[in-house]
Amino acid sequence: MKIFSNGSSFASGKYPEYLAKMLNADLTNIAMPGYSNRSVWRTTTMRKDETKYDLAIIQLTSKSRTEYFDGKHWVEISVQLSHERLGEKRKLWKHWYENMYTDQYGDCEENFAIEGLRGHFAVRKIPCIIVTTDKYTKSNKFDMNLFDIDFPMDKTNHPTDFGHRMIAKTLYNHYETIISRV
Amino acid sequence: MKLLFLGCSYTAGCELRDREKYRFSTLVGKKLNAEVVNLARDGNSNHAIARKFLEQDLDQYDMVFVQMTRKSRTEWHDEEGKSLKAKILAKMNIETFDEYWNSKTPDSRAKIEYYEIEKAKFFARAERELKNIKFASEEDKWDRILTSKLRFMATDNLVDGKEWWERYYDEIYSDKYGESDEFLFYWLMKNKLIEKGIRNLFFTIEPKTDLPFDLRVDHPKYPRERFSHPNKIGHIMIARDIMRLL
Numbered sequence: 450m451k452i453f454s455n456g457s458s459f460a461s462g463k464y465p466e467y468l469a470k471m472l473n474a475d476l477t478n479i480a481m482p483g484y485s486n487r488s489v490w491r492t493t494t495m496r497k498d499e500t501k502y503d504l505a506i507i508q509l510t511s512k513s514r515t516e517y518f519d520g521k522h523w524v525e526i527s528v529q530l531s532h533e534r535l536g537e538k539r540k541l542w543k544h545w546y547e548n549m550y551t552d553q554y555g556d557c558e559e560n561f562a563i564e565g566l567r568g569h570f571a572v573r574k575i576p577c578i579i580v581t582t583d584k585y586t587k588s589n590k591f592d593m594n595l596f597d598i599d600f601p602m603d604k605t606n607h608p609t610d611f612g613h614r615m616i617a618k619t620l621y622n623h624y625e626t627i628i629s630r631v
Numbered sequence: 632m633k634l635l636f637l638g639c640s641y642t643a644g645c646e647l648r649d650r651e652k653y654r655f656s657t658l659v660g661k662k663l664n665a666e667v668v669n670l671a672r673d674g675n676s677n678h679a680i681a682r683k684f685l686e687q688d689l690d691q692y693d694m695v696f697v698q699m700t701r702k703s704r705t706e707w708h709d710e711e712g713k714s715l716k717a718k719i720l721a722k723m724n725i726e727t728f729d730e731y732w733n734s735k736t737p738d739s740r741a742k743i744e745y746y747e748i749e750k751a752k753f754f755a756r757a758e759r760e761l762k763n764i765k766f767a768s769e770e771d772k773w774d775r776i777l778t779s780k781l782r783f784m785a786t787d788n789l790v791d792g793k794e795w796w797e798r799y800y801d802e803i804y805s806d807k808y809g810e811s812d813e814f815l816f817y818w819l820m821k822n823k824l825i826e827k828g829i830r831n832l833f834f835t836i837e838p839k840t841d842l843p844f845d846l847r848v849d850h851p852k853y854p855r856e857r858f859s860h861p862n863k864i865g866h867i868m869i870a871r872d873i874m875r876l877l
Contacts, residue, residue, distance in 0.1 A: 491811050494818060518807040541798055544790050553772075554708040557682055564685055565815055568822030 450474035451500060453575075455493045456508025458482035458607055459582050459595060459616075465506060467617035472624070474503070483525040483532070485514030486562035494569045505570050505577040506620065508595070509562055512555035512583050513546070556587060563590045578620070593623065632665035633691055637680050638698025641836055641848045642671035644866070646856035653863050655848075656696070658870035663877075665693070674775035674783070676704035681816040682773070689827055696873070697820055698834040698848060701777075702809035703800070707786075709774040714786035715764050721782035723757045734857045806839075817842050832876055845876055 452474045454465035460480035469476035477500070479492055486509045493507065514527045524534045528546050535542065563579060567590075570577035580593045598619050600612035608616060636642050636656040644654030651657060651669075660667035670683050677699050689695065709715070721727075728750055735749070766772055776796050777783040784796035817833065824831040835842075836849040846869070853865035861869060 487815075490815060495811065495814060517803050518805045518811075520805060538802060541790055541795065541802065544788065544795060548788055549707055549709075549786075549795065551708045551710045553710070557708070560685060561681060561815070561819060564823065565819040568819060568826055571826045572822045 450503045452476050453493075453498075453500070453502040453505040454478040454480060454507070455484075455489050455505075456480040457484040457489070457510040457514075457582070459510075460506075460508040462608060463610060463613035464608070464616040464620070467614055468506065468620050471617060471621045472504075477502075480508065483514075483527065484510065485516050485525055485527070486510060486512060486559055487514075488516045488523065488525060490562040490565045491516075493566060501573075502575050505575050507566055507577065507579045509559065509579060509581045509591070510583060512552075512559040512586065513550060515558070559583070559586065559588055560590070563588065578623075580620075593620070632663055632693045634660055634663070634665045634667050635687060635689075635692045635695045636667065636669040636671060636698070637684055637696070638671035638834070639675040639680070639700040639704075639836070640671070640673040640860055641700075642669065642696075642698040642834075643673050643675075644671075644860075645673050646858055646860040647863060647866065653866055655861075655866045655870040655873065658867060659696075659873050662870070662874055668692075671698065672775075674704075674777055675700060676706050676775060676777075677702065677813055677816040678704075679706045679773060679775065681819055682706075684820050684823075689823065689829060692829060694830045694832075694877075695824055696832050696834070698836070699813065699817060699844070700836055702813040702837050702840070703778045703804065705776050705812075706773045707776065709772050709786065712764065712766060712772065713788070714774040715766075715771075716761065717785040717787035718782060719757055719760050719764070721785035723754060723761075727782065728753050813837065813840060813842065830877075832873065846872055 450472055452465070452469050452472065454460055454476060457480065460478065461482050465476055465478045479496070489507060489509060511527065514525065516523050516525050519534060522534065524532055526532065526542055530539050530542055566579060567577060578592045580595050581591045582595050584596045586594065595616060598616055600615045601609045602612060603609050642654070642656060644650030647653045654669070656667050656669040672679070680697065680699060684697065731753060732746065732749060774786060778800055781797065784794050786794065786796060788795035790798055821831070821833065832845045834846045834848045835844045836847070848861065848869055853861045853868050855865060856862045
């Protein structure tokens with residue numbers, strides 16, 4: 450069995466690995482801390498990878514995050530505006546979040562990522578589980594909100610190792626239900 | 632049979648005297664004896680086209696025609712409606728009027744007195760628009776951003792005295808971002824239609840693209856109006872080429 454995983458900081462932690470072990474599967478995990486929904490959508494669908502995966506587990510994140518290309522690298526933008534490459538552009542993004550960004554815009558971007566990813570895997574006939582770490586999402590298109598699991602968190606508000614095991618176990622327990630739906 | 636058309640001004644029939652009658656979507660609908668829903672809008676970005684696409688109940692359509700546009704365009708959700716006013720104010724100047732005036736036929740422009748009459752009408756119309764600003768629907772809050780003219784970027788969001796979107800295109804936007812945007816929206820819509828088994832054709836007006844589009848509706852073989860949109864004959868030719876693709 451082969452599993453593909455992508456997402457932001459949660460998915461770049463240990464739960465995809467624990468789940469792969471439970472399913473006795475090989476794991477390809479391209480998640481990166483700080484990824485926005487658009488980054489996850491882009492890096493998944495623009496990836497040149499014809500592997501016939503048996504399962505894709507995608508973790509989407511806060512809908513307000515975005516990204517841009519600075520000529521050399523993709524730069525992740527979140528409301529914290531903490532990316533070291535932001536430099537002079539911090540002021541522009543600060544204005545964006547303070548004066549121009551709305552929940553409706555975020556909902557729209559989130560919906561694009563969900564639909565784009567679902568379609569990508571559907572035409573390849575790869576079952577796909579999409580979870581989110583956006584506590585306040587209004588979308589009913591996710592298979593699960595990871596914050597519905599009462600896992601222990603570390604100082605950075607990410608799951609502890611035990612928390613990752615809990616997430617993996619919950620995903621494993623839901624596996625058959627979710628797979629029968631997708 | 633029911634057909635859905637999405638796109639920007641090219642599919643909306645911009646510059647035609649009677650858009651609904653002569654645009655290529657109507658002509659294709661007539662040839663196929665089909666009901667046509669055309670949701671194209673002037674100035675639409677690929678973001679707007681994909682958003683409208685996802686709002687539809689696609690199962691009711693037998694065929695879907697998606698005309699994608701310039702990849703640099705975008706949109707944002709203007710909750711306060713500041714951009715509507717900013718865009719009207721930005722066009723209330725003599726340069727914009729002259730642009731409008733130059734779109735008139737040479738015969739019309741030959742009459743000097745006509746210049747003053749048209750100028751008065753132009754500014755009076757803008758004044759009326761300014762007084763009557765209101766959102767007719769939620770859709771109106773999605774402000775269309777185009778790079779072809781600075782006034783299309785006016786939103787009254789100034790950072791260090793410069794419009795936010797001007798700075799965005801100067802300092803943030805890149806071709807690589809535009810390419811990824813176009814790729815993501817193309818495959819979002821294409822995969823959805825493949826998944827649902829709905830027959831589809833994809834068109835574009837973007838000159839630099841590697842995506843497998845079926846037709847370029849801005850091809851120079853199609854005769855154009857003054858602002859480069861296909862004229863009545865252009866729409867007939869596009870409809871004929873679409874029929875050949877079906």
